[in-house]
Amino acid sequence: MHKPLLYIIKVGGNLIDQPARLQSFLTHLAALTNQAAKQHTYQFILIHGGGKLATDLSEKLGITPQLVEGRRITDTETLKIVTMVYAGYINKTIVAQLQSLHCNALGLTGADGNLIRAHKRNHPTIDYGWVGDIDTVQTTLLQQLLAQGYVPVLAPITHNQQGQLLNTNADTLAQQIAVQLSTHYTTRLLFTFEKEGVLEDPNQETSVLPTIHAAQYEALKKTGQISAGMIPKLDNAFQALNAGVQQVIIGKAEKLPALLEGKAGTTLTVAHES
Amino acid sequence: MHKPLLYIIKVGGNLIDQPARLQSFLTHLAALTNQAAKQHTYQFILIHGGGKLATDLSEKLGITPQLVEGRRITDTETLKIVTMVYAGYINKTIVAQLQSLHCNALGLTGADGNLIRAHKRNHPTIDYGWVGDIDTVQTTLLQQLLAQGYVPVLAPITHNQQGQLLNTNADTLAQQIAVQLSTHYTTRLLFTFEKEGVLEDPNQETSVLPTIHAAQYEALKKTGQISAGMIPKLDNAFQALNAGVQQVIIGKAEKLPALLEGKAGTTLTVAHES
Numbered sequence: 001m002h003k004p005l006l007y008i009i010k011v012g013g014n015l016i017d018q019p020a021r022l023q024s025f026l027t028h029l030a031a032l033t034n035q036a037a038k039q040h041t042y043q044f045i046l047i048h049g050g051g052k053l054a055t056d057l058s059e060k061l062g063i064t065p066q067l068v069e070g071r072r073i074t075d076t077e078t079l080k081i082v083t084m085v086y087a088g089y090i091n092k093t094i095v096a097q098l099q100s101l102h103c104n105a106l107g108l109t110g111a112d113g114n115l116i117r118a119h120k121r122n123h124p125t126i127d128y129g130w131v132g133d134i135d136t137v138q139t140t141l142l143q144q145l146l147a148q149g150y151v152p153v154l155a156p157i158t159h160n161q162q163g164q165l166l167n168t169n170a171d172t173l174a175q176q177i178a179v180q181l182s183t184h185y186t187t188r189l190l191f192t193f194e195k196e197g198v199l200e201d202p203n204q205e206t207s208v209l210p211t212i213h214a215a216q217y218e219a220l221k222k223t224g225q226i227s228a229g230m231i232p233k234l235d236n237a238f239q240a241l242n243a244g245v246q247q248v249i250i251g252k253a254e255k256l257p258a259l260l261e262g263k264a265g266t267t268l269t270v271a272h273e274s
Numbered sequence: 275m276h277k278p279l280l281y282i283i284k285v286g287g288n289l290i291d292q293p294a295r296l297q298s299f300l301t302h303l304a305a306l307t308n309q310a311a312k313q314h315t316y317q318f319i320l321i322h323g324g325g326k327l328a329t330d331l332s333e334k335l336g337i338t339p340q341l342v343e344g345r346r347i348t349d350t351e352t353l354k355i356v357t358m359v360y361a362g363y364i365n366k367t368i369v370a371q372l373q374s375l376h377c378n379a380l381g382l383t384g385a386d387g388n389l390i391r392a393h394k395r396n397h398p399t400i401d402y403g404w405v406g407d408i409d410t411v412q413t414t415l416l417q418q419l420l421a422q423g424y425v426p427v428l429a430p431i432t433h434n435q436q437g438q439l440l441n442t443n444a445d446t447l448a449q450q451i452a453v454q455l456s457t458h459y460t461t462r463l464l465f466t467f468e469k470e471g472v473l474e475d476p477n478q479e480t481s482v483l484p485t486i487h488a489a490q491y492e493a494l495k496k497t498g499q500i501s502a503g504m505i506p507k508l509d510n511a512f513q514a515l516n517a518g519v520q521q522v523i524i525g526k527a528e529k530l531p532a533l534l535e536g537k538a539g540t541t542l543t544v545a546h547e548s
């Protein structure tokens with residue numbers, strides 16, 4: 001069966017805080033969606049993170065971040081703030097900007113249409129507060145919206161179907177969406193961030209590895225050539241690949257068109273491309 | 275042509291600030307939507323106002339409300355706050371609560387899917403700031419969502435299609451939605467608030483006028499029997515009726531089932547019911 005091509009793009013923290021860079025990214029995204037819509041080539045879902053706006057607002061309101069064993073806790077006040085900032089300000093700002101670029105964006109959280117059901121994180125020693133780990137993605141709503149030409153823009157807020165909103169990691173959310181939708185679409189997952197891609201030498205922005213396949217990744221981990229900070233991201237990425245996602249691409253948000261063409265960033269695949 | 279019945283319900287300020295009353299209202303709404311969905315009798319759109327949460331947050335952040343000729347101005351900081359509070363916190367809290375009651379709510383602003391395009395208010399003497407007056411309601415998205423069984427929950431934030439979000443009066447928004455959708459649905463517009471309905475004697479909660487038709491309204495205005503504060507609301511309501519809305523019902527939010535049955539509140543109609 002021929003499956004339509006779908007890009008699930010996570011746009012991360014740093015960009016959100018920098019209006020000019022965000023605008024540049026959204027302009028690329030809108031141009032690509034409009035071109036792709038005309039040519040019926042592929043579709044997009046955008047997932048955004050939170051940036052520092054939530055932290056800034058907490059500070060202004062005099063809320064002290066709660067830390068347990070060095071981990072940030074989402075207490076009731078913090079949940080209220082991330083809901084306001086992620087689902088309100090950031091989500092609607094992105095949607096309005098995309099709309100001004102004639103991209104038919106539509107913002108959602110995991111609560112809307114029961115899109116993403118999660119549960120409060122269970123952890124043997126740390127109570128993370130209102131942090132949600134994902135149970136199910138209700139893909140019907142996304143399929144309906146995509147079929148009708150909308151570009152879903154998702155904020156990393158989910159719910160437990162018992163009236164509780166939950167703060168959820170945007171990378172994980174993007175990955176889960178990509179995995180769940182891979183039964184209906186050929187899914188490609190893009191993690192965009194401030195770096196050029198996965199670097200062979202962390203201090204050398206030009207040392208981007210253009211592709212990494214699974215076996216090569218294991219070797220690179222053993223030799224210590226992958227920086228420790230990248231390992232969780234890459235482990236997740238390979239999990240997604242093993243669970244049905246066709247490609248994971250990691251690279252700089254402003255290079256979005258080149259990332260899609262494989263001319264920038266790092267493309268992860270399960271096996272060598274034949 | 276048989277048009278399906280659609281209730282457009284505006285739930286106002288006071289309720290939003292009182293979790294127990296809001297919960298009671300949402301429980302009624304969810305029960306009605308679930309029953310109506312089974313019997314295919316009617317559908318709902320919910321529109322919520324802002325309550326005092328935005329004012330409270332502004333105060334906490336030390337933002338002084340800007341007043342020009344006694345009118346509240348939506349400056350850039352205030353717009354950010356109302357976007358966070360209305361589109362973020364209130365909208366998603368209502369959606370999550372309805373979802374917990376098995377009502378398939380989906381939250382939107384006017385920017386999402388280009389649902390409601392507005393322009394910055396033009397006024398000869400007052401610059402209201404980022405206040406939006408509605409140009410067009412894009413009814414296709416609402417029709418699609420209703421057909422798919424979702425209950426749209428709208429926050430009173432619109433956009434100008436040039437990237438600018440705008441703060442928009444929730445009563446007006448509800449009215450415009452009802453008018454625009456009246457070509458596709460038999461629309462009934464409910465303004466729920468803290469009072470029992472339109473009172474013949476403002477000091478007497480039991481003096482609710484069960485119905486007012488247009489000619490009667492003109493007479494009541496002349497005799498001064500309608501309180502001055504209600505006149506703009508009622509003028510708007512009769513405008514909506516003249517523009518295709520079948521009924522406007524005004525009454526207490528917690529009495530939602532009785533309001534729908536005409537057993538509580540005030541029902542406004544253009545002409546005498548035959």
